[in-house]
Amino acid sequence: MSAPAATAASAPGSDSALLEVDGLYTHFELRQWGFLRTGTVRAVDGVSFTLDAGEATAVVGESGCGKSSLARTLLGLHRPTAGSLHFAGSELSSLGRADLKAYRAQVGYVQQDPYGALPPFMEVRRILAEPLIVHGIRRRAERWQRIQAALEEVGLAPATEIAGKFPHQLSGGQQQRVVIARALLLRPAMLIADEPVSMLDASVRVEILTLLHRVQQEHRLALLYITHDLSTVRHYVDRAMVMYGGRVVEQAPVDALLRHPQHPYTEALLSALGDPDAANAGRPRPVPGGEAPSLIHPPSGCRYHPRCPHAMAGRCELEPPPPDFRPRPEHRVACWLRE
Amino acid sequence: MTRWRDGLAQIRRYPSAVVGLLIIALLLATAIYAVTAIPYSEAQKLWRGGDAWQELPVNASPVWTDRIRGGEAPRTITASSDEVAVEREDLGAARLETTTLEVDFPYGDFPSEINLFLEAEFEQRQPFTRVHWRRPDGQEIPIEARRVGERDRFSISQDRQLESRLGFAPQIGLLTDAEPGTAEPDVLQGTYQLVIETVHFEEDARLHADLVVYGQVHGAFGTDHQRRDLAVALLWGTPVALAFGLLAAVGTTVTTLIIAATGVWYGGWVDAVIQRLTEVNIILPLLPILVMIGTLYSTSIWLMLGVVVVLGIFSAGIKMYRSMLLPIRQAPYIEAARAYGASGGRIILRYMVPRILPVLIPTFVTLIPTYVFLEASLAVLGLGDPVLPTWGKVLHDAQAQSALYHGFYYWVVSPAALLMLTGLGFAMLGFALDRIFNPRLRSL
Ligand SMILES: Nc1ncnc2c1ncn2[C@@H]1O[C@H](COP(=O)(O)OP(=O)(O)OP(=O)(O)O)[C@@H](O)[C@H]1O
Ligand SMILES: [Mg+2]
Numbered sequence A: 001m002s003a004p005a006a007t008a009a010s011a012p013g014s015d016s017a018l019l020e021v022d023g024l025y026t027h028f029e030l031r032q033w034g035f036l037r038t039g040t041v042r043a044v045d046g047v048s049f050t051l052d053a054g055e056a057t058a059v060v061g062e063s064g065c066g067k068s069s070l071a072r073t074l075l076g077l078h079r080p081t082a083g084s085l086h087f088a089g090s091e092l093s094s095l096g097r098a099d100l101k102a103y104r105a106q107v108g109y110v111q112q113d114p115y116g117a118l119p120p121f122m123e124v125r126r127i128l129a130e131p132l133i134v135h136g137i138r139r140r141a142e143r144w145q146r147i148q149a150a151l152e153e154v155g156l157a158p159a160t161e162i163a164g165k166f167p168h169q170l171s172g173g174q175q176q177r178v179v180i181a182r183a184l185l186l187r188p189a190m191l192i193a194d195e196p197v198s199m200l201d202a203s204v205r206v207e208i209l210t211l212l213h214r215v216q217q218e219h220r221l222a223l224l225y226i227t228h229d230l231s232t233v234r235h236y237v238d239r240a241m242v243m244y245g246g247r248v249v250e251q252a253p254v255d256a257l258l259r260h261p262q263h264p265y266t267e268a269l270l271s272a273l274g275d276p277d278a279a280n281a282g283r284p285r286p287v288p289g290g291e292a293p294s295l296i297h298p299p300s301g302c303r304y305h306p307r308c309p310h311a312m313a314g315r316c317e318l319e320p321p322p323p324d325f326r327p328r329p330e331h332r333v334a335c336w337l338r339e
Numbered sequence B: 001m002t003r004w005r006d007g008l009a010q011i012r013r014y015p016s017a018v019v020g021l022l023i024i025a026l027l028l029a030t031a032i033y034a035v036t037a038i039p040y041s042e043a044q045k046l047w048r049g050g051d052a053w054q055e056l057p058v059n060a061s062p063v064w065t066d067r068i069r070g071g072e073a074p075r076t077i078t079a080s081s082d083e084v085a086v087e088r089e090d091l092g093a094a095r096l097e098t099t100t101l102e103v104d105f106p107y108g109d110f111p112s113e114i115n116l117f118l119e120a121e122f123e124q125r126q127p128f129t130r131v132h133w134r135r136p137d138g139q140e141i142p143i144e145a146r147r148v149g150e151r152d153r154f155s156i157s158q159d160r161q162l163e164s165r166l167g168f169a170p171q172i173g174l175l176t177d178a179e180p181g182t183a184e185p186d187v188l189q190g191t192y193q194l195v196i197e198t199v200h201f202e203e204d205a206r207l208h209a210d211l212v213v214y215g216q217v218h219g220a221f222g223t224d225h226q227r228r229d230l231a232v233a234l235l236w237g238t239p240v241a242l243a244f245g246l247l248a249a250v251g252t253t254v255t256t257l258i259i260a261a262t263g264v265w266y267g268g269w270v271d272a273v274i275q276r277l278t279e280v281n282i283i284l285p286l287l288p289i290l291v292m293i294g295t296l297y298s299t300s301i302w303l304m305l306g307v308v309v310v311l312g313i314f315s316a317g318i319k320m321y322r323s324m325l326l327p328i329r330q331a332p333y334i335e336a337a338r339a340y341g342a343s344g345g346r347i348i349l350r351y352m353v354p355r356i357l358p359v360l361i362p363t364f365v366t367l368i369p370t371y372v373f374l375e376a377s378l379a380v381l382g383l384g385d386p387v388l389p390t391w392g393k394v395l396h397d398a399q400a401q402s403a404l405y406h407g408f409y410y411w412v413v414s415p416a417a418l419l420m421l422t423g424l425g426f427a428m429l430g431f432a433l434d435r436i437f438n439p440r441l442r443s444l
Helices: A003-009 A067-075 A097-106 A125-136 A140-153 A161-162 A172-185 A203-219 A254-259 A264-273 B001-011 B015-037 B041-046 B063-069 B160-165 B228-265 B269-282 B287-297 B301-313 B317-329 B333-341 B344-383 B391-400 B407-435 B437-444
Strands: A019-030 A036-052 A058-062 A082-087 A107-110 A189-195 A224-227 A239-244 A247-253 B077-078 B086-090 B095-105 B115-119 B128-136 B140-147 B152-154 B190-200 B206-214
Touching: A019 A067, A036 A067, A036 A082, A036 A247, A058 A067, A058 B015, A067 A189, A067 A224, A097 A107, A107 A172, A107 B152, A125 A140, A125 A161, A140 A161, A140 A172, A172 A203, A189 A203, A203 A224, A224 B152, A239 A254, A239 A264, A239 B344, A247 A254, A247 A264, B001 B015, B001 B407, B015 B228, B015 B407, B041 B228, B077 B095, B095 B206, B140 B160, B190 B206, B228 B269, B228 B301, B228 B317, B228 B344, B228 B391, B228 B407, B269 B317, B287 B301, B287 B344, B301 B344, B317 B344, B333 B344, B344 B391, B391 B407
Parallel strands: A058 A224, A058 A239, A107 A189, A189 A224
Antiparallel strands: A019 A036, A019 A082, A239 A247, B077 B206, B086 B095, B095 B190, B115 B152, B115 B206, B128 B140, B128 B190
């Protein structure tokens, strides 16, 4: 069944872009007693980008900048407050129940905490059967065949033995492989991996990232790899976006971004990282000095200006920069310095 | 699932769970025996009372009580005209038939009653019957002489005339050679004869006679004021109690759980409505409502079951389940399930409910006897099912007949013991399960 891939490749009305996100906002209303509004969390605040079929993009940003909210919105788990989301040419919010379900088969989801992502009371066999059952694959033999193939693909062998285990009987790395197998089972066109290795042992991070990279290449998947750790992006993705305070501040091909960062925040991230090829890459790094911006009362103008060493008084704190200055051909930056 | 398998394997290590399981197995076996040995309709019919029980003594104690006291109390003895030869004598226009029923009476105490049941077959003219009692010492006592109807009886022990002739109640006077008025007459043991002389006026007329000398003890559980064998009610009370307890517990637990999960899953106004309904329902008293329905409408056990379940749905359990389910709702695996397209119903039933089932099982097991007790309480209050024999109804009858005042302890003790046994069995199992499935309790 190559339906998802075929749909992705022949996406009508667009030139190879699988996912088009345009001016996406996801705000959360904070309420007291269920009705009194006490504030709005602007978790995703005007994000635009496109993702081509088979393209891997990293989303980088410090904790609380809205990366997961963006992922959940893309997965249809949060309703966007505003903006448009086109997948394979169709607008997500206009999909009916059946189409939304079909969309969900096309998007795989790999979460941060592999143990939490697996229902603890189900055997691996059952966990992997669930998406297939939900998507109407009734024949047990067919399900088992697909489960087996998926387990083998993510390097869990022998499949029969693993299938009989409960999540707590597996190591963290094995759990994350099961999660990846589940994400691949429905033969998606796109994978969203939200910090897939940040809770794993340093020793297995590279393995899991390599696995993700391999399946992404083999299936020509679009991959949105979310991370707070710039050091893990280089070898695994084509492009990278840097998020700050609910907005994308810079996006570029990953080599260009790492070599010629255009936004002061990206620069700060990189300098905090030191040598991205260092042997101990993967250890949590200090983020740039200063506090992460509040998403309830974000700073005026450019959200980075209170922490920015190059902030131009009378400019940066007044007007938010548009997201698409192009100081270099491959770069798109939201910074007045690059006007 | 290993969690269950481990749990069940652990049961063996808790003696209380083993004992509880044994008790429950015993009750189950009893219940199965009861429904197979006495079909439902048969049990209902039997419990209505009547002729089926006419050969049993009234308020007889169980046989074992006599064993404890020394084994003097008489058992019930019957003698039928079918088993003896009939002497015939032709009187011309009529015919005299003499039947002699023999009763061997070896007991140290007097019978509780003596009845002679007669069935006459005739066309027009009723036969005329005269009855004598012949004691082992040869003494003959005339009892009664009269025409006999189709289904007739000589209630010998109720015969006032005989009583005044004998100077004792007939069931005593007929079985002693003591002087009238003796305070504590002794039983004259030996073989007694009841001589039935019948004059038939028709060629084909027949008389069938059954003599019943009622004992003071009967069966394993005794009899009640309507001669009914309590074994029927105690046996049949078991499946009724278990079914009521189990169905009510399942009904309330399952619906409560699903509603709690639905509220937690959908949140918002759905959750708010469920919460408010629960709060209102919690303060509604269950027993008075049941009493009201029982008094005004019907006391059918199935109606009561329905009401218990309906009122049990929005019970305090919802609050407990909700607090357990709220963190589960946030679990990443639920988000994952949504992401691959699982429906709300599937998430509730397959992802949220199973997660708290282990915690629920012990509560569920201990809930069963509370509903058994509820049903018994209703029956004791006189709101038992009108047709089914239940433990509670036995208790109700015992209370109505002042059983304890009259010393019929067995009448109260057996159903109470069964109720307590049920409570004990489920409670022992439930507490052990609680420790197994909620390990935090284990150290307590
Ligand atoms: N359902 C929600 N309701 C209200 N606020 C939310 C909700 N989900 C996320 N937030 C808030 O939105 C902000 C962004 O959260 P998000 O999880 O997207 O950040 P993140 O970049 O993924 O951070 P991390 O690196 O810690 O995962 C946070 O302040 C968070 O508290
Ligand atoms: Mg996150």
